Ligand SMILES: Nc1ncnc2c1ncn2[C@@H]1O[C@H](COP(=O)(O)OP(=O)(O)OP(=O)(O)O)[C@@H](O)[C@H]1O
C-alpha cells in the first residue's frame with residue numbers, strides 16, 4: 001500500500017483584477033477552481049497543462065509562497081496552511097522554481113545558504129563551513145562545482161544543480177520542479193533524470209512540471225492534467241498516451257503537424273562572408289534568402305547564440321563581413337539593426353527581452369512605436385487595437401493589456417516576447433529558442449505564424465535545441481561546431497534527427 005503524503009482538495013484561489021486598482025468585491029477572478037492533487041511517497045507526479053492553466057500557482061500554494069482561499073491541504077494526514085516558504089521548507093517541501101530564484105552576483109556557497117547562513121556565537125557567519133558543506137552537498141549529487149564561483153558565471157544547468165542540491169540539503173521529502181529542463185541540454189537532462197531516480201529510491205517524492213511530453217513519458221509515475229485553473233484528471237503511466245494528454249490539456253481534439261506553405265525566394269537578404277565570431281574560431285559563411293526559414297543547430301557551446309548576437313551587433317566580430325540587402329552592414333548595433341528591420345529574440349527573456357514590471361500593452365508595442373506612429377504622435381486607440389490583435393494572434397492569456405507582465409505565467413511571458421518582435425514587422429527575424437516554456441498546442445500556432453510571415457517575405461534564422469521543431473520549420477539547416485559552421489542540410493531526406501545529431505557531434 002502506497003503512502004499518501006500530500007493531499008489537496010477543493011483548492012480555490014482568487015485574485016483581484018489589479019488593473020482596476022483596489023480590490024473591489026466582484027472584480028476577483030478564480031485562478032484555481034476546486035483543484036485536487038495528491039502525492040505518494042517516492043513517486044514522480046507530473047503536472048501538465050497549457051500555459052496559464054494554473055500549475056505554477058498550485059505549486060506556489062504547496063510551497064507556502066501564496067495562501068489558498070478555499071479548500072484543504074493535508075501533509076502526512078494533518079491539515080496545513082503555510083504562511084511563507086520557510087514554513088513549507090521546515091516541513092520538508094522544497095521548490096525549484098520555473099524562474100530561478102538565485103542571486104547571480106554572489107557565489108555558490110552564499111546562494112546555497114541564502115538568508116539561512118550558519119552563524120557562530122557572535123552572530124558571525126561560519127564562512128568556511130558554508131564553502132565546505134555546500135561543496136559536499138553538490139558532490140553528493142555527483143557534480144563538481146567550485147563553491148567560490150559567482151553564480152552568474154555558471155550555466156543555467158549548473159545553477160539548476162545548485163538549486164536542487166540546496167533543496168535536498170533541507171532534508172526535503174517533497175521536491176517541486178517547475179520546468180527544470182527548459183534550458184538544459186540532452187546530456188544535462190539525462191543527469192537530472194538519473195538524479196530523480198536516486199531521489200525516488202530514497203523515498204523522496206517529486207512534482208514535475210514540463211511541456212515536454214516525452215519527458216513525462218520517461219519519468220512520470222502518474223500525471224495530473226489541469227486546464228483553465230481546473231482539475232481535469234489523473235492517470236497512471238500505463239494508461240498514458242501523448243495524444244490523450246494533449247486532448248485533456250486542450251479540451252479538444254487537436255492536430256499538431258508541421259505545415260509549410262511558404263516557398264523561399266531567390267534573393268539573398270542576409271549573408272555572412274568569412275565571419276569570425278571569436279579570435280580562435282574558423283571563419284564561416286551562410287546565407288538567408290527572402291521568405292526563407294533557416295535553422296541553426298549544434299550543441300550548447302557550439303556558438304549559435306554568439307553567431308546570432310554577432311550578426312545583430314550585440315557583440316563584436318573578429319573579422320569577416322555581414323551583408324544585408326546587398327550592402328555591407330558595418331558598425332552593427334542592436335539599435336541600428338532594429339532600424340534596418342533585423343530583430344533578435346534572445347534566449348533569455350528576463351535579461352534582454354521584457355520589462356516585466358510594465359504591462360502587456362507597453363511591452364508589445366515597445367519596439368514598434370516608430371513603425372506605428374511615424375509622426376511621433378501616439379494614437380491610444382490605434383495602439384489598443386494593435387495590442388488586441390497581438391494578444392489574439394499569439395494566444396496570450398491575460399486579463400487585458402493592462403496586466404503586469406511579471407504576473408503572467410512563464411509561457412505567456414514568452415509569447416509577449418515573440419509578439420513584441422512581430423509587432424515591428426521585421427524583414428529578418430533571428431529567434432533563439434523561441435518556444436521555450438510554451439505549451440504543445442501554442443507551439444504549433446507559433447510555427448504557423450512564422451510560416452505565414454515567411455510567406456509574406458520574412459526571412460528567419462532560428463536556433464532551437466528541439467530537433468523536431470527545427471526540422472519541421474526550416475527550409476535548410478546549418479550545423480555549428482566549435483564556433484563555426486561545419487555543414488548544411490537542405491534535402492528533405494537529409495533532414496532527419498539521426499543525421500543531424502551525427503553531424504552535430506561530428507561523426
Ligand atoms: N498575481 C497575479 N495577478 C494576475 N494574474 C495572475 C497572478 N498570478 C497568477 N495569475 C494568472 O493565473 C494564471 C495561472 O498562472 P500559472 O503561472 O499558474 O500558469 P502555469 O500553468 O504555470 O503556466 P506556464 O505553463 O505558462 O508556466 C495565469 O493566467 C496568470 O496570468
Ligand SMILES: [Mg+2]
Nearest residue numbers: 056098409410
Ligand atoms: Mg508555470
